[in-house]
Amino acid sequence: NGHEVRIWSRGGKVSLSAVLQNADIILSAISMTGVSEIVCQIQFLPLSGKTIFVTATKGLDPQTTCTPSQIWQGAFPDHPVVVLSGPNLSAEIRQSLPAATVVASQNQKAAEFVQQVFSSSRFRVYTNPDPIGVELGGTLKNIMAIAAGVCDGLHLGSNAKAALVTRGLTEMVRIGQSWGAKTETFYGLSGLGDLLATCNSPLSRNYQVGYQMAGGKTLVEVLENLPGTAEGVNTCQVLIKRAKEDNIAVPITEQVYGLLQGKVTPRQALEELMLRDIKSEYNC
Ligand SMILES: NC(=O)C1=CN([C@@H]2O[C@H](COP(=O)(O)OP(=O)(O)OC[C@H]3O[C@@H](n4cnc5c(N)ncnc54)[C@H](OP(=O)(O)O)[C@@H]3O)[C@@H](O)[C@H]2O)C=CC1
């Protein structure tokens, strides 16, 4: 959009301090494993008092189970933090194909500023006042995308896929409700929207993990050749721990966890889900 953009990565030659100097917006798109470390580094650097942080990471911190925006906000309580999340497969964005996304913050003015900065004829940006809901949508759908990859890898058909994605959304809503997110957020772009994109696209790394494991590869073999991060693998571990503590039913996540741990085969995971106690659609 004609803005001055400075990019930093740990392998580059520019210093983090020079890149951040007087920035209106600092957008972090690093994988979950690096978030706490970068937050710590930035805490010691001089920033403009007006800087807005935007976080695009989709994951949960293994130690604290915090979301990335909670980590940023905890470290920078006087700066607005905005979550950017949506059905945004990067290979399609790179081709200038049209896409939409959500920017969410407790600070409405900051969200509107970020919306203005990022909106273009190829990228339609909506604001939302529920950052935790938007963030959890993008994060939890990664587990469902692994399951969807398994479903397609086993050639289980369209009925099975529709059932999985729909029950996956129900599971995401249940977790979100327990963590203080708004239910309606999960029916928007950052929830259902991202779920549809990643559960149906081989471009999704998380989908690829499930698809290739259904084809007989181990997790280690899949990750060796995967381009980039499949956040769902770590998110699944963190969520299992947190769901146990909070007593939330997460049947699909449990089967994905068993699969990733090598404790069940894709077919066994399917059987477990199909043979659960029969119940009302409204019950978990
Ligand atoms: N908000 C959205 O709509 C979307 C969000 N995402 C999310 O964005 C995040 C990144 O995805 P993606 O770019 O595909 O992943 P990649 O694995 O391709 O890239 C991860 C990046 O994080 C950097 N990184 C990791 N650890 C550290 C660290 N300790 N210090 C500094 N940098 C670090 C890596 O640096 P290096 O190259 O040096 O290893 C790399 O540049 C994920 O959480 C993903 O889920 C993805 C798509 C859309």
Ligand SMILES: O=C(CO)COP(=O)(O)O
């Ligand atoms: O979050 C994404 C698109 O919205 C990217 O999905 P993957 O991380 O599964 O590739």
